[in-house]
């Protein structure tokens with residue numbers, strides 16, 4: 001990571017304050033390369049995937065330039081338009097603008113299909129500084145006269161490759177046709193296949209070209225949590241977690257193929273799009289499930305460890321261990337598939353009584369106690385927590401397994417300091433304990 005600071009890139013104070021609040025210390029490579037030039041008003045052609053910090057790379061200079069201009073938006077128009085293929089991404093980008101622009105005054109809105117349009121129309125009526133949109137709804141609103149783009153000075157096209165995959169090319173062209181010719185254009189795509197490059201060439205002028213590849217996330221950068229839950233409550237707990245809209249792309253791991261199919265069936269029942277990949281599925285079926293997941297058409301991919309080998313999907317917002325692996329190394333591989341360029345990726349593990357020993361092995365391997373999330377309705381108290389500082393065998397202290405009797409209310413528990421060595425792993429015998 002570059003040693004340069006956001007301050008040195010020319011980022012202004014109110015934005016710096018927000019970044020400090022978010023815990024961003026150093027710019028990611030794409031930020032370091034593009035922010036100064038975008039602040040000058042240059043166009044950009046960025047080959048970058050989600051997870052590289054690209055949202056801040058465009059949102060920070062945009063916000064700064066907006067703040068420097070004195071004029072506000074005209075009614076039913078947007079000063080900045082960010083077009084993105086999916087609703088999840090739209091919401092994510094919108095929320096990023098709000099987070100980075102926390103100490104600035106500006107109006108932002110997000111519009112996408114599948115929901116009523118009245119609140120969106122209302123939001124647009126007096127004009128918007130930053131509008132994030134998916135193509136279909138944007139064109140609907142324009143067609144009905146609720147929005148015009150002839151005063152939009154900045155246009156961001158995000159995930160252009162996915163846009164084309166999803167058949168949005170004609171929509172993009174319609175948007176381009178009504179945008180002013182004099183504007184700043186920021187074009188992002190994970191790949192630069194010839195057709196994408198052609199599309200970009202027609203949109204940008206004398207652009208800065210930036211290409212970055214995401215780095216694998218070291219375990220320390222992934223936000224990890226463990227939720228203690230009875231096996232019988234895991235299903236309800238997963239359903240509840242998926243009510244959270246920030247879970248945009250979740251990779252759920254089960255220990256068995258049957259377990260994976262079961263999870264998919266239960267998610268079907270609550271209308272969450274999910275597919276399984278495991279050894280009983282044909283290569284075609286696996287590939288198709290993977291493609292749909294990559295394209296954002298499936299929100300949840302349920303996998304077993306073996307099937308997940310070699311899966312490379314960007315932008316996984318959450319890895320959920322529905323079952324903990326009995327091999328601690330699998331835990332590290334599983335969670336490394338989330339979170340890039342920072343700690344957005346979340347790894348959430350469900351742990352029932354019988355899996356507590358797996359958790360201890362994992363914690364020894366990663367030399368760290370996984371923080372416990374108790375704030376959920378299915379919290380199952382550890383049978384007995386070891387006293388503070390008790391780190392027998394060099395591993396973080398965890399609940400003892402002496403009594404299976406549930407005990408009253410939870411007490412504060414120590415999570416150990418996690419200084420242990422990866423020794424004493426008692427593997428093998430554990431696999432049988434999970435039916």
Ligand code: AMP
Nearest residue numbers: 024026050051052053054055341342344
């Ligand atoms: P993005 O590629 O824009 O989706 O960003 C990926 C994740 O990295 C998001 O969770 C951001 O909040 C986070 N992030 C972006 N830039 C930084 C940074 N400079 N330092 C730490 N985290 C960052």
